[in-house]
Amino acid sequence: MAEKQTEGRGPTQGAGGGGKARSDINDVARLARVSRQTVSNVLNNRTGYSEETRTRVLRAIEALDYQPHRAARSLRSQRTMQLGYHMPGEQLAAENAFVLGFIQALVRAAADHGHHVLVFTEQDDELEVFRELVAIRGVDGFILSGSRGDDPRAHYLHEAGVPFAVFGRTAPGLPQTWVDIDSVAAASSAVDYLVGRGHERLAYVGYDAQKSWDVERLEGFRKGLADHGIRVPERSIIVGRALEAVHADVLRLLGGKRPPTAVVTGSDVLAAVVVNAAKSLGLRVGQDLAVTGFDGGFVRHMTEPVLTSVRIPVDRIAAELIACCLRMIDDGTAQSTGILVPTEIAVGASA
Amino acid sequence: MAEKQTEGRGPTQGAGGGGKARSDINDVARLARVSRQTVSNVLNNRTGYSEETRTRVLRAIEALDYQPHRAARSLRSQRTMQLGYHMPGEQLAAENAFVLGFIQALVRAAADHGHHVLVFTEQDDELEVFRELVAIRGVDGFILSGSRGDDPRAHYLHEAGVPFAVFGRTAPGLPQTWVDIDSVAAASSAVDYLVGRGHERLAYVGYDAQKSWDVERLEGFRKGLADHGIRVPERSIIVGRALEAVHADVLRLLGGKRPPTAVVTGSDVLAAVVVNAAKSLGLRVGQDLAVTGFDGGFVRHMTEPVLTSVRIPVDRIAAELIACCLRMIDDGTAQSTGILVPTEIAVGASA
DNA sequence: CCGAGGAGCTTGAACGTTCAATCAATACGT
DNA sequence: ACGTATTGATTGAACGTTCAAGCTCCTCGG
Numbered sequence: 001m002a003e004k005q006t007e008g009r010g011p012t013q014g015a016g017g018g019g020k021a022r023s024d025i026n027d028v029a030r031l032a033r034v035s036r037q038t039v040s041n042v043l044n045n046r047t048g049y050s051e052e053t054r055t056r057v058l059r060a061i062e063a064l065d066y067q068p069h070r071a072a073r074s075l076r077s078q079r080t081m082q083l084g085y086h087m088p089g090e091q092l093a094a095e096n097a098f099v100l101g102f103i104q105a106l107v108r109a110a111a112d113h114g115h116h117v118l119v120f121t122e123q124d125d126e127l128e129v130f131r132e133l134v135a136i137r138g139v140d141g142f143i144l145s146g147s148r149g150d151d152p153r154a155h156y157l158h159e160a161g162v163p164f165a166v167f168g169r170t171a172p173g174l175p176q177t178w179v180d181i182d183s184v185a186a187a188s189s190a191v192d193y194l195v196g197r198g199h200e201r202l203a204y205v206g207y208d209a210q211k212s213w214d215v216e217r218l219e220g221f222r223k224g225l226a227d228h229g230i231r232v233p234e235r236s237i238i239v240g241r242a243l244e245a246v247h248a249d250v251l252r253l254l255g256g257k258r259p260p261t262a263v264v265t266g267s268d269v270l271a272a273v274v275v276n277a278a279k280s281l282g283l284r285v286g287q288d289l290a291v292t293g294f295d296g297g298f299v300r301h302m303t304e305p306v307l308t309s310v311r312i313p314v315d316r317i318a319a320e321l322i323a324c325c326l327r328m329i330d331d332g333t334a335q336s337t338g339i340l341v342p343t344e345i346a347v348g349a350s351a
Numbered sequence: 352m353a354e355k356q357t358e359g360r361g362p363t364q365g366a367g368g369g370g371k372a373r374s375d376i377n378d379v380a381r382l383a384r385v386s387r388q389t390v391s392n393v394l395n396n397r398t399g400y401s402e403e404t405r406t407r408v409l410r411a412i413e414a415l416d417y418q419p420h421r422a423a424r425s426l427r428s429q430r431t432m433q434l435g436y437h438m439p440g441e442q443l444a445a446e447n448a449f450v451l452g453f454i455q456a457l458v459r460a461a462a463d464h465g466h467h468v469l470v471f472t473e474q475d476d477e478l479e480v481f482r483e484l485v486a487i488r489g490v491d492g493f494i495l496s497g498s499r500g501d502d503p504r505a506h507y508l509h510e511a512g513v514p515f516a517v518f519g520r521t522a523p524g525l526p527q528t529w530v531d532i533d534s535v536a537a538a539s540s541a542v543d544y545l546v547g548r549g550h551e552r553l554a555y556v557g558y559d560a561q562k563s564w565d566v567e568r569l570e571g572f573r574k575g576l577a578d579h580g581i582r583v584p585e586r587s588i589i590v591g592r593a594l595e596a597v598h599a600d601v602l603r604l605l606g607g608k609r610p611p612t613a614v615v616t617g618s619d620v621l622a623a624v625v626v627n628a629a630k631s632l633g634l635r636v637g638q639d640l641a642v643t644g645f646d647g648g649f650v651r652h653m654t655e656p657v658l659t660s661v662r663i664p665v666d667r668i669a670a671e672l673i674a675c676c677l678r679m680i681d682d683g684t685a686q687s688t689g690i691l692v693p694t695e696i697a698v699g700a701s702a
Numbered sequence: 703c704c705g706a707g708g709a710g711c712t713t714g715a716a717c718g719t720t721c722a723a724t725c726a727a728t729a730c731g732t
Numbered sequence: 733a734c735g736t737a738t739t740g741a742t743t744g745a746a747c748g749t750t751c752a753a754g755c756t757c758c759t760c761g762g
Contacts, residue, residue, distance in 0.1 A: 022486070024748055035712045040750060048710060067486035071431065072748035074422035075717050082469070091452055092649045100451040101442055107472050111480070116489065118433070119470045121458050129462070135373070135418035138467065247655045269653055272623070276655045279630030298443045302620055302653075304598045304627045375718055386742050391720060399740060423718035426747050 023064040032060035043068060074137070082116045083325060084139040086130070086153065088146055089121040094207075094243060094269040095146065098312070101297045102167070105318035106143060112319075113326055115140075127156050134160050141325045143167070148211045163328035165321045169212060175336040177328060179320045183216035184223055186310045186343040190264045190292045191224025193308070193345055199262035199290060203236035203253060205246060205274055206266030214239070217266045217294065224264075236260055243273050250277040254289070261289060262351060268293035268300050268309055275303045275350065290351035305349030316341050374415040383411035394419060425488070433467045434676060435490040437481070437504065439497055440472040445558075445594060445620040446497065449663070452648045453518070456669035457494060463670075464677055466491075478507050485511050492676045494518070499562045514679035516672045520563060526687040528679060530671045534567035535574055537661045537694040541615045541643045542575025544659070544696055550613035550641060554587035554604060556597060556625055557617030565590070568617045568645065575615075587611055594624050601628040605640070612640060613702060619644035619651050619660055626654045626701065641702035656700030667692050 029036045034057060038049050042057040049057075060066075074080045085106055087099060103119060110117045118139055120129050130153060133139055141163035144153055147170030154171040157164045166178040194202060204221045207214040218239070225232060235256075238249045253259060254277060265271040271293035275285050283289045286305045293300055296311030320339050328334055376394075380387045385408060389400055393408040400408075411417075425431045436457055438450060454470060461468045469490055471480050481504060484490055492514035495504055498521030505522040508515045517529040545553060555572045558565040569590070576583060586607075589600045604610060605628060616622040622644035626636050634640045637656045644651055647662030671690050679685055 026748085036748090037713080037750080038711060041711095044750085050710065053710080065486075067483065069426070069748050070487040070489050071422045071425035072717095073750080075420070075426050075719085075748080076750040078717085080422065087455065087458070089455060091455060092652060094649060094653070096451050096649050097448070100447050100454075103451075103454070103470060104438065104440065104442060104472060107438070107470060108474070111471070111474055116469050116471060116484075118467050119454060119458060120462070120467060121455060123459070123462055132418065133467075135416075136421040138421050243652050244655070244657070272653050273655065276626070276630065276653075279627065280635075280655070282633060284631075298445060298447050299653075301443060301594050302445070302623050302627075302650075304595070304624065304631070306595070377718085387718095388720080388743080389741065392741095395720085401740065404740080420718050423747090424720080426718080426749085427720040429747085 023066050025066070025068065027064055028057065028060045028066050031064060032057045078137070079329075080138060080140050081114060082118050082139045083110055083322070084118045084120060084130075084133055084142045086142065086144055087119055087121050094241075094267065097269050097299045098267070098295050098297055099145075101314050102145065102318065105314040106322065108315070109318040109322040113322060115322070115326070117143075127152060130156055134162055140329045141165070143321050143325060144170070146211060147171075158334070161334075163325055163334065165325040165328070167317060167321055169338070175334050177324045177334070177337050179317050179324065179339045179341065181312055181317070181343050182340045183213055184220035187217040187220025187264065187266075187294070188224035188227065189220075189343070189345060190294070190310055191221060191228070194262040194264065194290055194292065194351060195224075195228050195230070197290065197351070200230060201236075201258065201260045201262070202230065202232055203238070203260035203263045204232075204265070205238045205250060205263055205270050207270070208239040208241055210241070214266060221264050232260070243269070246270060247273050247277050250274050251280065254278060254281055254283065263289065263291045265292060266294050268295040268297065268307055270294075271307050271309065271350070272299060272303050275307075286349045286351065292345075292351045296346045300346065300348065303350065307346075308348040308351040309346050310343050311346040312343060313341055374417050376417070376419065378415055379408065379411045379417050382415060383408045429488070430680075431489065431491050432465060433469050433490045434461055434673070435469045435471060435481075435484055435493045437493065437495055438470055438472050445592075445618065448620050448650045449618070449646050449648055450496075452665050453496065453669065456665040457673065459666070460669040460673040464673060466673070466677070468494075478503060481507055485513055491680045492516070494672050494676060495521070497562060498522075509685070512685075514676055514685065516676040516679070518668060518672055520689070526685050528675045528685070528688050530668050530675065530690045530692065532663055532668070532694050533691045534564055535571035537645070538568040538571025538615065538617075539575035539578065540571075540694070540696060541645070541661050542572060542579070545613040545615065545641055545643065545702060546575075546579050546581070548613075548641065548702070551581060552587075552609065552611045552613070553581065553583055554589070554611035554614045555583075555616070556589045556601060556614055556621050558621070559590040559592055561592070565617060572615050583611070594620070597621060598624050598628050601625050602631065605629060605632055605634065614640065614642045616643060617645050619646040619648065619658055621645075622658050622660065622701070623650060623654050626658075637700045637702065643696075643702045647697045651697065651699065654701065658697075659699040659702040660697050661694050662697040663694060664692055 025036050025039050028039045039057050041048055042054055107117045122129055143165055145167040147166055147168045151170040154174055158174050168180050169178050206218050209215045240246045263274050265274055271291050274291050278285050278289045285291055293307040293309030296309045300307040300309050376387050376390050380390045385404055390408050392399055393405055458468045473480055494516055496518040498517055498519045502521040505525055509525050519531050520529050557569050560566045591597045614625050616625055622642050625642050629636050629640045636642055644658040644660035647660045651658040651660050
């Protein structure tokens, strides 16, 4: 069965000895006895080839361990297969505890679609890196998180016509795709949980209202109270950003007269602070005082007892974000859609 | 002063109205009345043009807001200007508290050199993503961290001839570039600090020996003791991975007879656990019991009082790693070098 | 029997840059 | 004055892929 020997050599070998040059699409084509284009078609599973050719091509790809050159691909197809994630830059921010898990989830979700994640943070001007990344066409789209109100990043990306998906809601006027948890429902579910376990004197500890989440979680707490016809004094609602200050306020509250029996918090980090304060006063968390967290990441395990916490389903959120973003990239259209993903309560021993 | 008008049109405009096509190198060349190549040379600051041409080119670049197309560049130059960072994948691992700060530092350091960071994590097989990234030429090099002993990742990258720099030491036989803190000295400096403040009954709480760091920190603790001629009972050395178990052990230790007056820990997360346990027993941390952490990230502020901690200088480390990695990429040579960066003690109120 | 249409495959061009070679003009040493 | 560098610049080709045509053969309806 005389092979036609179009040009019998294998993958382009460097003339010398050691140089093991990677094979390109032409090598595959040669081995499979088809044209470049057919290989390309198989690779991008388009139509226009027989089943038999397909297997021959796949076999050749396998044999040569061929993988298409990313840069060459992007150059022609205008797709980098990379998404950019703008991470918050503050080194010591308490929200950071959440971000790592989010990144992990994003990376995984992106990988499921054959994409990579380029993580960046602002240097000087917040939009600078965005502009650069868009200009050099370094990514196909962006994932944003931690929006505060009217987000300049969202405005810029919209303006520039670059696909993006937001975790959280932002820039009300803009057509955009977002994924969010129902923070109000989530916080109020924490109240439900505590009331269900017999608590009536509740308190709330949260961040001051910098991001929409902070506002909504407090709102959810208030709604939860209202649902059960409970009223709490205003001093039982503590908000702040500096953990030291929050700690002091909590100490005062717990040490005061008619202290709360349960505390809902806006994050696991804050819950840890509350646990700390409670223990300083000799209270046994989980027995003398119930505490719920909000996040469900690794911080939940840092306290003793392990926190009962409203878990933010990062995997689900990341999957939706990536899927939405990729859909926008494929369609080229920016329709306004929002997805609310449900939270659940991860039960620990703190409440 | 009649312009020569080689071909007077500006950046390639889409015929229609709205389409604002980006300008390419030819547009710049045209506007500056030089050739592509000269623009390219200016861009990559090579030699071979007059100062006057240079300014003309720069002016043109400025005017057109030109930025070279990343993919085109990589295709020809074989440089992606991207580095890969393999992040640990476990969602709930306590080491995670450290990773985010490290990523932030890496991203910043890379940006200082005009590079981006592609963060990834293993899916199934640990090396799978490495292989893929190398095959498609998605990055110029890798940054590794969290090496445990003989790291298969390092072996693979060495084998494949891909530049990489490691935070921590690994794979003893391999020529490689690493940056590390002197964990032994760091941990022993914590002992010095505590002894300096009058403590004699010390304890250690660390992770069990999975990574070299864990081992060295304990070793440093022992060295510190030896330096001061102090002996501690073996039960004062607690190692484990599950935070709950560590908590229980610490409770037992602190509640026992002749409990330590100071605890050195192998991470801020563990220190937080110790603080928790101490408070459960009614001890005032910073007064009745001194606790030192190890890391210096945001976790340090999660406890009350704020932790006194051995700070790992992530910015410095990231800068060195990136610089080393880029040097390897430029030179194409993998020489064996190691850099030990000093730690310092971030003084809080816990010790 | 012819022409339209489609399935299956191929070919030249293009994407935007850098590489390698070349060229013109000026400066230099003897 | 003449060959030879040196400086400043240009041009064709190449990187490895996908796009946009095109080509060939076969089928099928009229």
